Amino acid sequence: MIDFSDNPQGLIKNLESLAKAIERGETEPASISVHDILVDSIHGVDRILGEPDLDYIGDFITAAAAVIKAKAHKLLPPDEYEDDNVENTEESELFLSQDSDKEWSNEELLAHLMEYRIFQDAVEELARRDKAWRDVFPGSDSHKVSKEIPMAPNKMGIPDLLSALKDILMDAPREEFYYVPRDELNLERSINHIRSCIKGKGEAVFCELFFHPITRAGVIGVFLALLELIRLGEIIVHQDQQFGEIIVTFALEEQGNGI
Amino acid sequence: MEYKEAKALIEALIFASPNPISKNRIEKITGLDPKTIESVIKSMQERYMQSDSGIQIVFVAGGYEMTTKPKFVNYLSKLNVGVRQTISRPALETLAIIAYKQPITKPELENIRGVRADSVLNTLIERHLIRVSGRKRAPGRPALYSTTSEFLRWFGLSSLDELPPLTGDSASLFLEY
CATH class of the missing domain: 1.10.10.10 (Winged helix-like DNA-binding domain superfamily/Winged helix DNA-binding domain)
Incomplete structure (x- = not known):
């Protein structure tokens, strides 16, 4: 079907002729294998040219595209935008570009212009009314009210809600709050502390065992640690004289002198 | 009473x-x-x-x-109260087509006017003269535009019926040329 002669332009002309034949219905489009034709054509181009020539390749692609377009036009269902006059907002650009490419017949063009012209009467009427009603001022704040742009529901954000909540809280009676510190009784730490106090001098004075600054939780923690060490038999406490200091020592060093 | x-x-x-x-x-x-x-x-x-x-x-x-x-x-x-903004000629054209053809999609409108209508439609919506009244049962569900009660008020119309019928007189005159 395609003449692959040694004439490069002949190949392109053949492709163009084929496209026209399909468009005119002289060739059955379903019987044409675009793939086979183009593969053969590309081999022909390689054979004829040897080296690539961009201008020629450009012409070849255009001619090949014309064949594909012609076949598609004949075989695919008609464009819904042309037939059903069904428009898609998102695809309006496509619609308009197709429309601008469309070739109007004289009748269509005249009908279109007439329809447009008919609306010009309506435009004149609206312009007259606009001018007449421009001189009239409605009562109360009606215009202002109607001009207010209603707020979309999704415009209400978290900051707006927080602001509204703040207003309500401001009106609510104020409650008094007190700070209650959390008790942190770390027995292990207190035990280690007592041990280190005794290790230094071999003994420790009871009242010097407590952490500084002295806190209620700290005192209780150290005292519980002291009781635990006594229970384990690790330390002993003793008093050398009446009203004297209470001394804490390791049990091994003071065997037999415990409480 | x-x-x-x-x-x-x-x-x-x-x-x-x-x-x-x-x-x-x-x-x-x-x-x-x-x-x-x-x-x-x-x-x-x-x-x-x-x-x-x-x-x-x-x-x-x-x-x-x-x-x-x-x-x-x-x-x-x-x-300086209640002063109305002017409506441009393209906006009036768009309003007229919507008023008579409503509900109408944007491409249908653009097909009659022959130019894009995005900007004009947005302006008219902002002024509450038109609104999206629904979606056409068609691929892409394009928005349908209709006039509002503010449109009637703006032009001093009691209802859409008060709009003069489209006689096509001027279209006939147009044909004579």
Whole structure:
């Protein structure tokens, strides 16, 4: 079907002729294998040219595209935008570009212009009314009210809600709050502390065992640690004289002198 | 309720209503029968027209509204209240097509006008003269545009029926050329 002669332009002309034949219905489009034709054509181009020539390749692609377009036009269902006059907002650009490419017949063009012209009467009427009603001022704040742009529901954000909540809280009676510190009784730490106090001098004075600054939780923690060490038999406490200091020592060093 | 009192009440309602108030609404609020309401409003309209008052009662967008009389426009405009923005010719064209063809999609509108309408449509929506009234049962579900009650009010129309029919007289003249 395609003449692959040694004439490069002949190949392109053949492709163009084929496209026209399909468009005119002289060739059955379903019987044409675009793939086979183009593969053969590309081999022909390689054979004829040897080296690539961009201008020629450009012409070849255009001619090949014309064949594909012609076949598609004949075989695919008609464009819904042309037939059903069904428009898609998102695809309006496509619609308009197709429309601008469309070739109007004289009748269509005249009908279109007439329809447009008919609306010009309506435009004149609206312009007259606009001018007449421009001189009239409605009562109360009606215009202002109607001009207010209603707020979309999704415009209400978290900051707006927080602001509204703040207003309500401001009106609510104020409650008094007190700070209650959390008790942190770390027995292990207190035990280690007592041990280190005794290790230094071999003994420790009871009242010097407590952490500084002295806190209620700290005192209780150290005292519980002291009781635990006594229970384990690790330390002993003793008093050398009446009203004297209470001394804490390791049990091994003071065997037999415990409480 | 006595006629005098009914008259005063209806006058107060029309004055205080932020939008044109319909007969039905007056009826629901006052409990008066429609004939009395109509008669009262008619007599008030006549009184306002004949008296030296600068106010008039007009029927617009399906309801009654108090407005100033047009002859005082030069003075009232100095108050700088309620001054309307002008509507451009393309916007008027778009409004006219929507008013007569509603509900209409944007591409249908653009097909008649032959130019894009995105910007004009946005402006008209911002001014509440048109609204998206639905979606066409078609691929992509394109938005359908219709006019609003603000459109009627803007152009002093009681309803869309008040729009003159499209006769095509000028189209005939166009054909003669």
